[in-house]
Amino acid sequence: EAGVAQSPRYKIIEKRQSVAFWCNPISGHATLYWYQQILGQGPKLLIQFQNNGVVDDSQLPKDRFSAERLKGVDSTLKIQPAKLEDSAVYLCASSLNSRGGYTFGSGTRLTVV
Amino acid sequence: KQEVTQIPAALSVPEGENLVLNCSFTDSAIYNLQWFRQDPGKGLTSLLLIQSSQREQTSGRLNASLDKSSGRSTLYIAASQPGDSATYLCAFSGGGADGLTFGKGTHLIIQP
Numbered sequence: 001e002a003g004v005a006q007s008p009r010y011k012i013i014e015k016r017q018s019v020a021f022w023c024n025p026i027s028g029h030a031t032l033y034w035y036q037q038i039l040g041q042g043p044k045l046l047i048q049f050q051n052n053g054v055v056d057d058s059q060l061p062k063d064r065f066s067a068e069r070l071k072g073v074d075s076t077l078k079i080q081p082a083k084l085e086d087s088a089v090y091l092c093a094s095s096l097n098s099r100g101g102y103t104f105g106s107g108t109r110l111t112v113v
Numbered sequence: 114k115q116e117v118t119q120i121p122a123a124l125s126v127p128e129g130e131n132l133v134l135n136c137s138f139t140d141s142a143i144y145n146l147q148w149f150r151q152d153p154g155k156g157l158t159s160l161l162l163i164q165s166s167q168r169e170q171t172s173g174r175l176n177a178s179l180d181k182s183s184g185r186s187t188l189y190i191a192a193s194q195p196g197d198s199a200t201y202l203c204a205f206s207g208g209g210a211d212g213l214t215f216g217k218g219t220h221l222i223i224q225p
Contacts, residue, residue: 105156
């Protein structure tokens with residue numbers, strides 16, 4: 001089966017600019033997650049979707065981050081305006097259900113200068 | 114709030130040794146445990162999944178165990194190879210949320 005697709009692979013922007021990341025989960029996976037991984041740390045959950053509804057966005061900095069999952073398939077994560085501390089790898093994952101394990105994409109490495 | 118600790122943070126050993134990576138967690142109300150491997154600049158590759166009703170899983174040279182009562186999981190790597198060099202992350206889901214809570218990882222180097 002095809003894996004979780006993410007784009008772009010790399011992005012360099014200046015602070016205060018905006019950026020968007022795209023994720024296409026495994027076909028049939030109802031649950032989609034966005035994680036932020038800062039260098040040397042484990043991934044941290046930003047937002048979880050069940051189909052096209054938000055289940056958990058308690059750790060999403062809502063003043064600058066937003067995410068949507070239209071039609072319950074693809075998802076986009078946006079940062080506006082970006083700060084230097086947003087430099088990280090942004091990982092998308094999907095799962096069939098909470099007991100079935102998670103599959104991660106290759107991630108988008110964001111550098112804010 | 115679930116907290117996950119991985120020990121050691123880094124490990125460097127000669128090829129051929131058997132290894133144990135440790136992971137501890139604070140909340141025993143978990144749905145499942147998953148071990149991942151992350152190569153530099155890459156995403157996460159799932160290695161083993163242990164559901165809450167299970168105690169261990171095996172895949173090739175890898176064996177993972179889960180002891181909920183003590184709040185521990187271990188990943189055992191037999192006959193290590195240079196290709197095993199990577200960062201190994203453990204993660205738990207549970208406590209009413211499906212999202213994974215990760216440790217910081219163990220950076221493993223296998224010397225040829």
